[in-house]
Amino acid sequence: xxxxxTAEGVVVGxxxxxxxxxxxxxSASITSIITVASPLGQQCVVAADIRGLLGCYHAHRASPVxxxxxxxxxxxxxxxxxxxxxxxxxxxxxxIYLVSFLGVVKAAAKLDAVPTAVASQQSRLVIATxxxxxxxxxxxxxxxxxxxxxNYTPFKIIPQQSSSLILCTHASFDVVEQPSPxxxxxxxxxxxxxxxxxxxxxxxxTPHSVMAVTADSEVHIINLRDAP
Numbered sequence: 001x002x003x004x005x006t007a008e009g010v011v012v013g014x015x016x017x018x019x020x021x022x023x024x025x026x027s028a029s030i031t032s033i034i035t036v037a038s039p040l041g042q043q044c045v046v047a048a049d050i051r052g053l054l055g056c057y058h059a060h061r062a063s064p065v066x067x068x069x070x071x072x073x074x075x076x077x078x079x080x081x082x083x084x085x086x087x088x089x090x091x092x093x094x095x096i097y098l099v100s101f102l103g104v105v106k107a108a109a110k111l112d113a114v115p116t117a118v119a120s121q122q123s124r125l126v127i128a129t130x131x132x133x134x135x136x137x138x139x140x141x142x143x144x145x146x147x148x149x150x151n152y153t154p155f156k157i158i159p160q161q162s163s164s165l166i167l168c169t170h171a172s173f174d175v176v177e178q179p180s181p182x183x184x185x186x187x188x189x190x191x192x193x194x195x196x197x198x199x200x201x202x203x204x205x206t207p208h209s210v211m212a213v214t215a216d217s218e219v220h221i222i223n224l225r226d227a228p
Contacts, residue, residue, distance in 0.1 A: 003045040003057075005030025011047045011057060023064065025055040032089075036082040038101045046087050046099075050076040054089060054099055066103030079118035081125060088125055088138065090118050096125070096138045108138035119157035119165070124181075126165060128154040133167070133185055135178070148176070148184035156200050158210065164188070166210065166224070168200040173210060173224055191224045 003013045007029040013020040028049040038044050044065070045057040052070035054077070070077060070089060077089040077097070086098040094111030113129035120126070124145065125136040133148040156168035160175075165185070167174040172192040176185040199213035203221060212220045 002035055003033050003047070005033045005047050005049075009049055011045060011055065013045055013057060021057065023055075023057060025049055025064070025067070026051065026053050028053070031076050031078050032080045034080045034082070034087075036087065039085050044101070046080055048077040048080055048089055052076050052091075054080075054087070054103075056087075056101070056103065068099050068103040068105050070097050070099075070105060071107070079115055081118045081120040083120045083125060083138070084123055088118070088120065090115050090125075090127065094129075096136070096143075098138060109136065109143040111136070111144070117154050117157045117168075119159045121159045121165065122163065122181075126157055126159070128157055128167070133176075135181065146178070146182050146184055158200065158202050166200075166202075168197065168210075170197050173200070173212075173222070175224060189224060191222065191226075193220070193222065195220070 005011050009024055009026045009028050011025050012022050025047055026049055028051045030047050031050050033047040035045050042058055048054045054068045055064040056066050057064055078092045079090040081088045086100055089097045094113050096109040097105055098108045099105050115127050117128040127134045127136055130153045131150050135145040136143050137145050152169050154167040158166040164177040174187050175189040177188050178185045196215045197212045198215050201211050203209040203211050208224045210222050
C-alpha cells in the first residue's frame with residue numbers, strides 16, 4: 001500500500017490500486033507522507049502538515065490512530081523517516097523531532113543546515129543538505145556522526161538493504177557506500193540519465209533497478225548496472 005496527501009490536508013490511503021481510506025488530518029497542506037511498519041508489524045501511514053501536525057493511520061482504518069503536534073517555532077516538517085520505534089520528523093530549518101508510535105513527541109537535535117532529503121539506515125538518519133551528506137544520531141550529544149562532502153545536492157536518498165545508498169540528483173543516480181559508521185561515504189557507481197528527473201523510487205523485488213519520473217511525467221525503469 002501507499003498514500004498521498006493533498007493541499008487541503010486530506011490523506012488518501014491506496015491499496016492494490018484502490019482507495020483504502022480518505023481522512024482529513026486537518027485543513028492545512030500535507031508536506032510529507034510515508035508508509036511504515038509499526039513495532040507490532042502493522043502497516044501505517046504517517047502524514048505531516050504545514051502547521052507541524054502529524055497523524056498516523058492504519059492501512060485499512062480511516063480514523064487516525066493518533067495525532068501529534070510538534071512544538072516547532074520555525075517551519076513545518078518537510079521530511080519523515082522511520083527510525084526504530086519512532087518516526088523522525090525533520091523541519092526545513094534542520095530541527096529533528098522523534099515521534100513514538102503512541103504519538104509522544106520529543107525534540108532530539110538541531111542541524112545547522114537545510115535538509116533536502118532524509119532517509120534512515122541502521123538506526124541512524126542519513127540527511128542530505130546542500131553539497132553534504134550527514135549521518136545523524138538524533139539522541140547523541142554530538143548528533144552528526146559523519147559528513148561526506150559532495151559536488152551536488154541530492155533531492156532523494158534511497159536506502160539499500162546493505163550499508164549502501166542511492167543518491168538521486170536531477171541528472172544521475174550515485175550508489176555510495178560507507179566503509180565504517182564514522183567514515184564518509186564513497187561513490188562506487190554512477191549512472192547518469194538523459195532527462196530531468198523530479199522523482200525516484202526503488203523497484204520492488206528487482207535488485208539494482210529504480211523508477212525515475214521526469215519533469216514531463218514520463219516514467220523510466222533503469223537498471224543501475226546498465227550503461228546509459
